[in-house]
Amino acid sequence: MSQGALAQFLPLILLFVIFWFLIIRPQQKQQKAHKEMLASLKKGDRIVTNGGLIAEVVKPEEDYLKIKLNDDTIVRLDRNYVARKLNEA
Template sequence: MLISPAYAQTTGAAASAGAGGLIGMFAPLALVFVAFYFLVLRPQAKRQKEFQSTINAVKKGDAVVTAGGIVGRVTRVEDAHVEVEIAPNVRVRVVKTTLAEVTNPNAKPAND
């Protein structure tokens, strides 16, 4: 035999080190999860919270874009709906949660 059978046997001290090996195996996984939380989940939750507060603060006269791509100005605000004028004398009611963007109506265009 070229390989000694002693390599296959473990001692009592080596067997108890297996628990430390288990912790060492999961430590990098835990570090990846912590990094993922701080780099992805937390900023996304903050961005979503700011967007939700912007949607809740919609008022008459704001320019909005819906999730469907309709652009218009808010003419009336209700609890769950917003009335948007998309052309002269053409108004549609949309659900507030479908608003994708709220812009400042007094902002100057970039090419002026």
Template sequence: MDSGTTTLLLYMAVFFAIMYFFMIRPQQKQQKQRQAMLTSLKVNDKIITAGGIHGKIKKVKEDSVIVLIADKVEIELNKSGVGTILNREITVEKRKFFGKKDNEKTKEVDNDEESETQEDSAE
């Protein structure tokens, strides 16, 4: 091979390595966090659906949840339709270098309750 081909292959390898570390790895991390969130759904969790509907989980089924969105108004939606869980910490197993395990916590906070607390303290 001549030096031009070797240089081109080297640039391509570096390009794919950069793509892997800046695009593929973060996406895999997000998928793990989302999967951990969906498997940790439980009764009385406050959620926001992917469509923006706020509610509280009344029942968890294998592939779906029943959500109370108003008094005596319940909807059933697939677990994949849950956007976020409010007021919960979700632990995701994370691997460091050389296969060592580390737990990563992501905390989701309900902003409405924070603003209510701030309003109460202001009065």
């Protein structure tokens, strides 16, 4: 490879590096944090679903969570539909 060819690809390589640090890497960190949060859910934790429902975890299972929506309603929710965990101080 000659110097001219390397000089032509340098802006493209630089663009990819910038793209990696601004978009791909932060998204991977966010996915990792969400996966860790899902793995750490336990009985009594309050969560928000992707549909906006606020519920309490009754029993964590392998792929699902049994959640309590109110005093009378307990349903199963796929873990993939948990948006976040509520932190109540």
